[in-house]
Amino acid sequence: MKRTVLLIFTLFIAIQSFGQAKYVFLFIGDGTGANMVNYTEFYKGAMEGKVGISPLIFSTFPVCNVATTFQYQGKVTDSAASGTAIACGKKTSNGALGVGPEGERYTSIAETAAKNGKKVGIMSNVEINHATPGAFFGHQKSRGNADQLIADMLADNFDFYGGCGIMKSNNYKTDVFEDCKNAGYTVCRNNDDFKAGYQNASKILFIPDKEHAVKDAIDRQNMKPGESICISDFVSSAIQFFMKDNCKQGFFIMCEGGIIDHLNHGNDAAGAVREVIDLDEAVRIAYEFYLQHPKETAIIVTADHDTGGPGVEVNPETIVNLQYQKHSIGKMTALLKEKMKEKGKEPLSWDEVASFLSEEMGMWSKFKVSENDEKYLKEIYEKTIAKNETGNVTDEYGYNHNAEIVAKAAQMVARNCGFKYTTGGHTAAYVPVFYIGPKPEIFSVKMDNSFFYNKIAEIARYK
Template sequence: MRRFAYALLFVLVSSVTFAHGQAKYVFFFIGDGMGVNQVNGTEMFLAEKDGRIGVAPLLFTQFPAVGMVTTFSGTNSVTDSSAAGTALSTGTKTYNGAIALDIDGKKLTTVAERAKMAGNKVGVATTVSIDHATPAVFYAHQPKRYMYYEIATDLPKSGFDFFAGSGFLKPNQTIDKKEAPSVFPMFSKAGYTVIKGFDHFKEQAASAKKVILMPKEGSSEVSLPYAIDQKAGDLNLAQITEAAISVLTKNNKKGFFVMLEGGKIDWACHNNDAATAFNEVVDLDNAVKVAYEFYKKHPKETLIVLTADHETGGIGLGTGKMELHLKALQNQKVSEEVLSSEISALRKSKQNSVSWDDIKSLLSEKMGFWTKLPISWEQEKKLRDEYENSFVKNKVVFEKSEYAESEPLAAKAKEVMDEIAMVGWVSGNHTAGYVPVYAIGAGADLFIGKMDNTDIPKRIAKAAGYK
């Protein structure tokens, strides 16, 4: 009898959450580099912070439709972001490095372009630069992902209504390093208003027809700050989601499609920085919460889909003993990259005459070592040996990852933190691991079970009626 009651409850819940109407409003979230363990680790970290063992569920993991996704590219079992993004945007496998072109270099039509052709408003947003691989594959068509200028010149050709991110990496320089006309006048000519900062957005959005939202003046064009490093006034993905809804619903009875990327989960995992990665997943979930509030007002017409392009780092939750100490990660107050900057600043301010006590004070403040986290003799020796190399012998060899170069002592401190938390990593690059997919709303039932990444845009198009 109890089993029947549970089955009946599932049917009743499914009838609400798997809305059978056409998806008028589509939110497509992509957690770059976010595999199953990035999600699971975040939920266990949040639970341990609350003083218990288990999981503290993120909002998106409670969506009723859940699936598992393969990510290989057209030329390799381990994909890069551009090939995986192309699969997620067009439903076609391609070579690593391609931006919405097939293996033979032919232009592919993206799900965002299909939405636009169907009369919908369209948005593309990210926490990294707007010309980066994942956002690019929804609006641009180029043979190489590093053709940042050429990608940016494709933006006004798309006619999409909303873009957001940290900016543009090469706004006036071609792939062969030749000076070129700035892309910003091109944007203006195509009717885009470039708005810098969320406060300015709230002031200017009402009069703007098409918007490119970037951080406030003086911010980095490379990426938004990591969630763990964000300060008051910094633009974040939740605000971007709010802005996207504002722009895409204005004078619009047809509907919209918007892709929103949490791009720096991947960057943190390239750095093997667990605390920073888990905070990025929470940041993505905060953006999903904004979309979910919209969904609650339009449950029969809204589809929210969240997935990842690939897994990064091969993160392992447990390093030998049958234990995890994820709670320790809450003592890390900054990303490895910011810690590196602070060590460099300390070096400069003291003209390289930095004492071990200076380093201990900094690591205690930023990582909790010694004061909040007891560390072993072996762990302290790792840090002390690196200090000797960097500041006594002056043998400073910066550690390089895909998107950063770090002071060796910052890298070592992050390594010790991961060791204390008992988090391991296979590599500093992408892996071929499964990634999850979650969905709620109109057509969500299409995202249950095992599928390939090429299936996802096809199923979004089906749910929304794009041709």
């Protein structure tokens, strides 16, 4: 009799957990609309000598769909409103995090996961209290309330936080890392710290030090793994940390590729393409985990909104020219400034600037530059560098303050490579949704970003 009861009970538990996503990964490419993904695959294809595209790992997932992203009044969203919609399942106004337009408190899927006993990890390659990660623990009417977001982060008490840094205002007088330590976090500043500390840690805050600072993917092409911390480091660390005691309860991990948006604001196509590939590398780690736990793992990859509104006009012969851009526009601006400083009072000559652009982007040396394009760049040179000025180009979000000649040259090269930005802001274009995991039919209808909360709760059986 006892054995029958036990058998029935075991069977009941087995049926209960069948098709349940015990391990959930949610990846958000900030500012990564459908065309950004599409173009990255064309670039990969061209670089691998293939006709058409070479797929990113996440685009091979069995479900591929689209989502709308508008904020609560139907306007183009920012990352705070969209992050909130994804995290909390409810729309809000731009700038608001984890609260409604009137300030009413929402609950995030990460908070629900924690309430259901799951381990929770929130990570991004921008600051941990930036808009997208902040939407999973923050409850602020303004995304700019950095100090309050730190308090929200510690109040939610999640198991793993990772980011390039922590934003704080001048009013924040205490040492933020000490505050986190006092809240029970083991603070890791690089991979060695993590390896040394994770076994005995109960909660982890992973924020790299200066020597291991997060860099744009395009700017760390020649670096060794771990030299500049990236989202792959965060994802693999979080998995290792959660699985050290088998993680019977399961986990929820949100990982943001936040730099994609910043580079798209600056219309830095070559940089943004590398960031999408970098996001795909982080997804690869989750996918390898999925292969070990295929029945219990769900991976969702989506974006909070499109940035830059790129049009894609691919020519396989020219798209490969994008590979010659060695650094992000921001880094190139810094390098150009150094050159100007070295030269002293006398401005750089056109020839010197042209050889800089040739060295940094392959212009003239690797591919032809049309007469018109050269004329246009010379005009910018005359009104800026010839007067010993950089002529800063700034986007409305303030992420980029780039030298005009570098910014315009990079846009020009990208256009000739078939990637044409229509704006430096966000658009309402569809974002892609890729899914692998239990109950794929749940993700098989066109979505709105406010659907994710319920969909994740359903596949993971959160109450």
